[in-house]
Amino acid sequence: MAKQQSFADKAAKAAMMRGSKCPKCGEVFQPILMVSSEKSPNKAAWKFSERRVQVCKCNEKQIYA
Ligand SMILES: [Zn+2]
8 A cells, every 4th residue: 555655656756757737738848958049249259048948839839930
């Protein structure tokens, strides 16, 4: 009995680790790393900024376009 419960706990934790679901489409968000480059106005150097984006069916077209 105790074994089953711990397994259920582990499964629930794993599901939470995998990411949250989108309330609109029900897809699990896929975290991706977006790298955008922008030239800073002051310096003649390119600046790279990284940001994590949660992708699901609602916004994948905008992201991958
Ligand atoms: Zn969605």
